[in-house]
Amino acid sequence: MKPTRFVFSVFLFLFAVQPFSFSADLFDAKTIAHAAKLRQAALEKNHAYDLVESLTVEVGPRPAGSEADRRAVAWAEAKLKKLGFDAVYTEEVPVTHWERGEEEAMITLPFPQKLHVTALGHSIGTPELGLEAEVVEVASLEALTQMPADKIRGKIVFINHPMEKSRDGSTYGKTVPGRVRGAVEAARLGAVGIIIRSVGTDSHRFAHTGMMRYQDDVARIPAAAISNPDADMLHLQFGYGVPVRLHMRLTCRLLGQQMSANVIGEIKGRDKPEEVVVIGAHLDSWDLGTGALDDGAGVGIVVAAAKVIKDGGKRPSRTIRVILFANEESGLEGAQAYVLRHRQELDRIIVGAESDFGADRVWRFSTRVQPDALPIMDEIAKVLAPLGIERGDNEAFGGPDMTPFRLSGVPVVSLIQDGTDYFDFHHTADDTLDKVDPEKLSQNVAAYVVFAYMAAEAPTHFGRIEMTPSSP
Amino acid sequence: MKPTRFVFSVFLFLFAVQPFSFSADLFDAKTIAHAAKLRQAALEKNHAYDLVESLTVEVGPRPAGSEADRRAVAWAEAKLKKLGFDAVYTEEVPVTHWERGEEEAMITLPFPQKLHVTALGHSIGTPELGLEAEVVEVASLEALTQMPADKIRGKIVFINHPMEKSRDGSTYGKTVPGRVRGAVEAARLGAVGIIIRSVGTDSHRFAHTGMMRYQDDVARIPAAAISNPDADMLHLQFGYGVPVRLHMRLTCRLLGQQMSANVIGEIKGRDKPEEVVVIGAHLDSWDLGTGALDDGAGVGIVVAAAKVIKDGGKRPSRTIRVILFANEESGLEGAQAYVLRHRQELDRIIVGAESDFGADRVWRFSTRVQPDALPIMDEIAKVLAPLGIERGDNEAFGGPDMTPFRLSGVPVVSLIQDGTDYFDFHHTADDTLDKVDPEKLSQNVAAYVVFAYMAAEAPTHFGRIEMTPSSP
Numbered sequence: 034m035k036p037t038r039f040v041f042s043v044f045l046f047l048f049a050v051q052p053f054s055f056s057a058d059l060f061d062a063k064t065i066a067h068a069a070k071l072r073q074a075a076l077e078k079n080h081a082y083d084l085v086e087s088l089t090v091e092v093g094p095r096p097a098g099s100e101a102d103r104r105a106v107a108w109a110e111a112k113l114k115k116l117g118f119d120a121v122y123t124e125e126v127p128v129t130h131w132e133r134g135e136e137e138a139m140i141t142l143p144f145p146q147k148l149h150v151t152a153l154g155h156s157i158g159t160p161e162l163g164l165e166a167e168v169v170e171v172a173s174l175e176a177l178t179q180m181p182a183d184k185i186r187g188k189i190v191f192i193n194h195p196m197e198k199s200r201d202g203s204t205y206g207k208t209v210p211g212r213v214r215g216a217v218e219a220a221r222l223g224a225v226g227i228i229i230r231s232v233g234t235d236s237h238r239f240a241h242t243g244m245m246r247y248q249d250d251v252a253r254i255p256a257a258a259i260s261n262p263d264a265d266m267l268h269l270q271f272g273y274g275v276p277v278r279l280h281m282r283l284t285c286r287l288l289g290q291q292m293s294a295n296v297i298g299e300i301k302g303r304d305k306p307e308e309v310v311v312i313g314a315h316l317d318s319w320d321l322g323t324g325a326l327d328d329g330a331g332v333g334i335v336v337a338a339a340k341v342i343k344d345g346g347k348r349p350s351r352t353i354r355v356i357l358f359a360n361e362e363s364g365l366e367g368a369q370a371y372v373l374r375h376r377q378e379l380d381r382i383i384v385g386a387e388s389d390f391g392a393d394r395v396w397r398f399s400t401r402v403q404p405d406a407l408p409i410m411d412e413i414a415k416v417l418a419p420l421g422i423e424r425g426d427n428e429a430f431g432g433p434d435m436t437p438f439r440l441s442g443v444p445v446v447s448l449i450q451d452g453t454d455y456f457d458f459h460h461t462a463d464d465t466l467d468k469v470d471p472e473k474l475s476q477n478v479a480a481y482v483v484f485a486y487m488a489a490e491a492p493t494h495f496g497r498i499e500m501t502p503s504s505p
Numbered sequence: 506m507k508p509t510r511f512v513f514s515v516f517l518f519l520f521a522v523q524p525f526s527f528s529a530d531l532f533d534a535k536t537i538a539h540a541a542k543l544r545q546a547a548l549e550k551n552h553a554y555d556l557v558e559s560l561t562v563e564v565g566p567r568p569a570g571s572e573a574d575r576r577a578v579a580w581a582e583a584k585l586k587k588l589g590f591d592a593v594y595t596e597e598v599p600v601t602h603w604e605r606g607e608e609e610a611m612i613t614l615p616f617p618q619k620l621h622v623t624a625l626g627h628s629i630g631t632p633e634l635g636l637e638a639e640v641v642e643v644a645s646l647e648a649l650t651q652m653p654a655d656k657i658r659g660k661i662v663f664i665n666h667p668m669e670k671s672r673d674g675s676t677y678g679k680t681v682p683g684r685v686r687g688a689v690e691a692a693r694l695g696a697v698g699i700i701i702r703s704v705g706t707d708s709h710r711f712a713h714t715g716m717m718r719y720q721d722d723v724a725r726i727p728a729a730a731i732s733n734p735d736a737d738m739l740h741l742q743f744g745y746g747v748p749v750r751l752h753m754r755l756t757c758r759l760l761g762q763q764m765s766a767n768v769i770g771e772i773k774g775r776d777k778p779e780e781v782v783v784i785g786a787h788l789d790s791w792d793l794g795t796g797a798l799d800d801g802a803g804v805g806i807v808v809a810a811a812k813v814i815k816d817g818g819k820r821p822s823r824t825i826r827v828i829l830f831a832n833e834e835s836g837l838e839g840a841q842a843y844v845l846r847h848r849q850e851l852d853r854i855i856v857g858a859e860s861d862f863g864a865d866r867v868w869r870f871s872t873r874v875q876p877d878a879l880p881i882m883d884e885i886a887k888v889l890a891p892l893g894i895e896r897g898d899n900e901a902f903g904g905p906d907m908t909p910f911r912l913s914g915v916p917v918v919s920l921i922q923d924g925t926d927y928f929d930f931h932h933t934a935d936d937t938l939d940k941v942d943p944e945k946l947s948q949n950v951a952a953y954v955v956f957a958y959m960a961a962e963a964p965t966h967f968g969r970i971e972m973t974p975s976s977p
Contacts, residue, residue, distance in 0.1 A: 238794070465738070
C-alpha cells in the first residue's frame with residue numbers, strides 16, 4: 034500500500050495548491066477530529082505528573098543494576114497493569130552496574146578549599162588514600178589534545194570548558210566530548226587523573242555526572258566533574274603564579290553485570306495489531322537526583338499518552354507500544370538488547386519516538402521517514418500546531434534509545450522539547466520533582482497522543498530509513 | 506551644638522517651603538558636591554568585587570573559631586594595610602567553635618531515599634550510629650507548640666514551613682523561629698530529634714544551615730535542616746497511610762572557645778578624629794559556601810567605601826572606622842565584645858551601619874536617630890537618591906552586628922538591600938562568588954560612600970537613641 038515516490042510528488046504539488054482536499058485523502062475527517070479530541074483530553078489530565086511524582090517519591094534514584102533499578106522495574110510493571118494496558122510484560126536485560134561510592138576533592142595549594150565533585154559514570158576509583166598532583170588547566174578537549182606530553186605527564190588535567198544554553202541542546206554536543214573522551218586524551222599524554230568543569234548551564238554548586246569511556250590501549254585514570262562555581266574558583270587559583278595542586282579520592286567502581294529489564298505496555302491495534310508505533314522513555318536514572326526530568330518526565334509522558342488514547346474510546350488501527358528502556362544512561366543497554374532480540378520483527382515497527390529531554394514544552398516536530406511519507410507527517414504536524422509546535426525537518430534524532438532502531442532502518446520522529454534550562458539540572462542531585470511543571474508536561478502528553486494515535490491510524494507506512502549513525 | 510527640638514520643628518517647616526535655602530545650612534555646597542563626586546568614583550571602581558573575589562578564593566569558608574577564621578583575620582589585616590588605611594588593628598575576641606563533621610539522613614520507610622541534610626549551628630550530634638524514629642510533620646513552630654505530647658514523644662519532628670520571598674526579608678522573621686527554637690519546643694514534648702524544611706526561598710537541593718538554641722531546662726536534641734525539594738519529597742511520603750521513619754546521623758559538636766578577632770581600619774578625621782562613623786560587616790561565614798554574599802559582599806562594600814573616600818583627596822571631619830566583626834553567625838560575639846570593651850567610648854560613635862544582606866542593590870535608606878537630627882539624614886538621602894534609593898522611616902535595624910550598639914544608644918542607619926533572592930543562597934553551599942554582580946556591588950559602595958562621608962561631615966551629632974531590643 035505504500036505510495037510510490039511519483040504519486041507522492043503529485044500529492045505534494047496538489048497539496049500546495051489545495052491542501053484541504055488532500056487532508057481527507059491522508060487521514061479521514063473522523064480521525065483528525067478524534068486526534069483533536071484526544072489532544073484536548075491530554076491537556077486536561079495530570080496522569081503524567083502523577084506518574085513522575087509516584088516514581089520519584091516511591092523509587093527515587095534508580096541507577097542501572099542497583100537494587101532501586103529493580104524496584105523501578107517492579108513499579109513500572111505494576112503501574113502499567115493498574116492503568117489497564119492490554120498487555121504488560123518485561124524483557125530481561127543484563128546491565129552494567131557501576132557504583133559511585135564516596136567522593137571528595139580539595140585544592141591543597143595555593144589556597145586549601147573543598148570542591149563539590151562527582152565521579153563520571155564508569156570511572157575507576159583513585160588509590161585508597163586518594164591521589165594528589167599538580168593541576169594543568171586547559172580550555173577544551175581540543176586544547177588538551179594539542180598540549181605537549183611533558184606539560185601533562187604526572188598531572189591532573191582540568192578541562193574548563195563552559196557550556197552555553199541553547200533551546201535545542203546543540204551546545205551539549207560541543208562540551209560533552211570533554212566528559213566522554215577527556216580521560217583517554219589526558220592519559221595518552223601521561224595524566225594521572227582528570228577533573229572537568231561540569232557539562233551544565235547552571236551556576237549552582239552541583240557537579241554534573243554522565244558517562245565517560247576508556248580505551249583499551251590507553252591507561253585508565255580517574256575522572257570526575259566539579260560544579261561550575263567550583264570550576265570558577267579553581268580557575269582563579271591559577272592567578273597567583275604558583276602551582277595549583279589538588280587531592281581527590283573516589284571509591285567508585287564497576288561491579289559487573291546485574292539483571293534489569295525493559296518494561297513494555299501495549300494498546301493493541303484494532304485492524305493491524307502486528308504493526309506497531311513505539312513511544313519510549315528510559316526507566317533508569319543517574320543516582321544523584323531522583324530522575325524527575327531525566328527521565329521520569331519521559332516515562333510519565335509516554336505512559337500517560339497511551340492511557341489517554343485508550344481512555345478515548347476509539348482503539349487505533351495499529352498497536353501502540355510503550356517501551357520503558359533499561360540503562361539508557363550508561364550505554365543504551367536496554368535499547369540495544371531490544372533491537373537485538375527483536376531484529377527479525379523490526380520492520381513491523383512503523384515508527385518510533387523517545388521522550389528524553391526533560392519536561393519543558395514541545396516546540397518542534399521533526400521526522401526521519403522515507404520522503405514519500407512526508408505528507409502524512411505534515412498532516413500530523415497540522416494537528417500538533419495548536420499546541421504551539423512547528424514543523425521541523427526530516428532529520429530527526431528520535432531520542433537516544435531510538436538510536437539502535439534508527440540504525441536498523443526504523444523511521445523515527447522527534448517531538449523536540451525546549452531544552453534551554455534542561456542542562457541546569459541534567460545529571461545532578463537537583464533533578465527533582467519540583468522542576469517539573471504539570472502544565473508543560475500535559476502539553477507533551479498531548480503531543481505524543483496526537484503523534485501516536487495518528488501514526489497508528491496512518492493510511493500508509495513511513496518506509497525504512499537509511500542507517501545514520503550521526504545525530505545531535 | 507545640637508539643635509533643640511523646637512528649632513528643628515521650625516527648620517522642618519521652612520524646609521517644606523524652601524528646601525534649597527536650608528540645604529546650605531545643613532551641609533555646605535562643597536560637601537554635597539564632593540559626596541556626589543565620590544559617589545561617581547565608587548560606581549566606576551570594582552574594589553569591592555576584587556575584595557570579595559580575594560576573600561572567597563584565598564580563604565573561602567571561615568566559620569568562627571576554625572583555622573580558616575584565623576586566616577581570614579590575617580587576610581583582612583593585610584588587605585586593609587595594603588589599601589593604605591591610616592590605622593589598622595585587631596582586637597581579640599574569644600569565639601565559640603562548633604564543628605559540623607559528617608551528616609547524613611535518609612527516609613527508611615515507606616520508601617527509602619537519601620536526604621540532603623545539614624546540621625543547624627550549635628546542634629549536638631546524634632548517637633554514633635545515628636538515630637532512627639518515626640517522623641511527625643507539623644506546619645510551623647506554632648503548630649508544634651499546640652501538639653499533644655503523646656503525638657511527639659519518642660519521635661523526630663519535621664517542621665515543614667515554607668518561606669516566601671520578600672524584598673525586605675520580612676518573611677525570614679516568619680519562618681526562622683522554627684529553626685532557632687524548634688529543638689526546644691520539640692524536646693519539651695519529648696521528641697528525640699528535629700528536622701526542618703530549610704529556611705530558604707530556593708528550590709534547589711541545598712540545605713540551609715543557621716543558628717539554633719537550646720534552653721537549660723529542656724533536653725538537647727539533634728537539629729538539622731533538609732533542602733526544600735527534600736522537604737517536598739518527605740511530605741509526599743506521608744501520603745501512603747503508613748508511618749514515615751527517618752534515620753539521621755550527625756557528628757557535629759561544640760569544641761569550646763577559640764581566639765578570633767575584630768579587624769579594624771580607620772580613615773582618621775581631619776578636625777574631630779575622636780568622633781567616629783562606624784561602617785561594618787562580618788568577616789566570619791558559615792562553613793558550607795565560600796561566604797560571598799554572607800558576608801564577603803559586606804566586607805567588600807565597607808572596605809571599598811572607605812578606600813574611595815580616602816582616595817577622594819578630602820579627608821572628612823570625623824573618623825570613619827571600618828569594623829570587620831568576628832563571629833556574627835553564631836552569636837554576634839565580635840560585636841558584643843566590641844561594645845563591651847569600648848563601653849566607655851560609645852558616645853564617640855555618632856552613627857553606625859552594617860552591610861549584611863547580600864550583594865543586591867540598595868533601594869531604601871532608613872535611619873534610627875534622634876528626631877532632631879532627621880533633617881541631616883534627609884539631606885544625606887537626597888544625595889543617595891540618584892542611586893535609586895528612597896528615603897525610609899526612622900526605625901532602622903542597622904544590621905545584626907549593630908544590635909549591641911543600638912541597644913547601647915548608638916544611632917544607626919540601614920542602607921537596605923533588595924533581599925528578594927538573598928534567601929535562595931543564604932547559609933548554603935551555593936553562597937559563592939558567581940552570585941555577586943559587580944555592578945550592583947558598586948552601587949552599594951556608592952551608597953556607603955555617600956552615607957559615611959556625609960555623616961563624618963555632618964554639622965551636628967545624631968543624638969542617642971532609646972534602647973530597642975526588637976528589630977526585623
